[in-house]
Amino acid sequence: MTRISPELVEALRDGLIVSCQAYPGEPMRSPDTMTRVALAAARGGAVGIRAQGLEDIASIRAAVDLPLIGLWKDGEDDVFITPTLEHAVAVAEAGAHIVALDGTSRRRPDGRSLAETIAAVHGTTGALVMADCSTFDEGIAAAAAGADLVGTTLAGYTAYTIKTDGPDLTLVGQLATRLDVPVVAEGRVHTPGQAAAAIHAGAHAVVVGTAITHPTTITGWFAAAVAQNNITEERS
Numbered sequence: 001m002t003r004i005s006p007e008l009v010e011a012l013r014d015g016l017i018v019s020c021q022a023y024p025g026e027p028m029r030s031p032d033t034m035t036r037v038a039l040a041a042a043r044g045g046a047v048g049i050r051a052q053g054l055e056d057i058a059s060i061r062a063a064v065d066l067p068l069i070g071l072w073k074d075g076e077d078d079v080f081i082t083p084t085l086e087h088a089v090a091v092a093e094a095g096a097h098i099v100a101l102d103g104t105s106r107r108r109p110d111g112r113s114l115a116e117t118i119a120a121v122h123g124t125t126g127a128l129v130m131a132d133c134s135t136f137d138e139g140i141a142a143a144a145a146g147a148d149l150v151g152t153t154l155a156g157y158t159a160y161t162i163k164t165d166g167p168d169l170t171l172v173g174q175l176a177t178r179l180d181v182p183v184v185a186e187g188r189v190h191t192p193g194q195a196a197a198a199i200h201a202g203a204h205a206v207v208v209g210t211a212i213t214h215p216t217t218i219t220g221w222f223a224a225a226v227a228q229n230n231i232t233e234e235r236s
């Protein structure tokens with residue numbers, strides 16, 4: 001077992017982590033494609049990569065020499081980001097330096113508490129843990145449960161949180177003020193300005209996914225703007 005050193009987290013400070021994920025059935029859903037996307041992100045200045053699925057994690061770890069946050073989305077339950085200890089251990093064994101897992105207060109499918117899960121990941125794999133949270137209280141609880149990093153990943157994606165237009169910078173700021181562990185801003189960071197604002201709000205690092213690595217969504221943004229422009233011109 002190799003224990004991941006804290007210097008790896010230090011290497012993420014004030015940096016951009018690029019999330020390279022394609023969803024089931026999408027054209028870019030293949031480990032080779034995601035690895036190429038991650039290599040391209042590394043060339044652009046990413047200090048870390050976030051990747052989903054065991055094959056993508058293994059492929060990216062072999063090809064990209066950057067800290068790797070891994071997760072495994074699975075199941076139809078509310079808790080779907082690396083939902084059980086079994087998933088978390090598999091993510092670490094696939095090559096993730098940091099295992100991202102659901103850090104909310106919701107019941108986990110295997111019945112383990114967050115603290116039990118984190119302790120077991122630390123004990124059996126040596127990987128670090130990033131807790132993907134949705135509220136201030138969850139972030140505080142996740143740090144107390146032993147999380148090495150706390151992310152705002154699920155803010156706006158639980159039944160009891162509101163999806164802000166853009167990243168939830170208020171939550172980032174509140175957590176960064178209170179916590180000793182690094183806070184990672186993640187979710188709906190769509191512009192360079194928002195990424196910079198997240199660091200300014202106190203984030204240790206910022207994760208950007210969709211706006212860099214999901215061409216279907218990005219194309220949709222442009223297509224909608226062009227269509228809107230056509231409507232405006234027709235009216236004038």
Ligand SMILES: CC(=O)N[C@H](C=O)[C@@H](O)[C@H](O)[C@H](O)COP(=O)(O)O
Nearest residue numbers: 019153157186187188189208209210
């Ligand atoms: C809620 C959820 O399932 N988030 C996932 C977590 O890994 C991904 O689908 C997101 O793309 C990622 O968090 C990055 O966020 P954005 O794509 O908004 O930059």
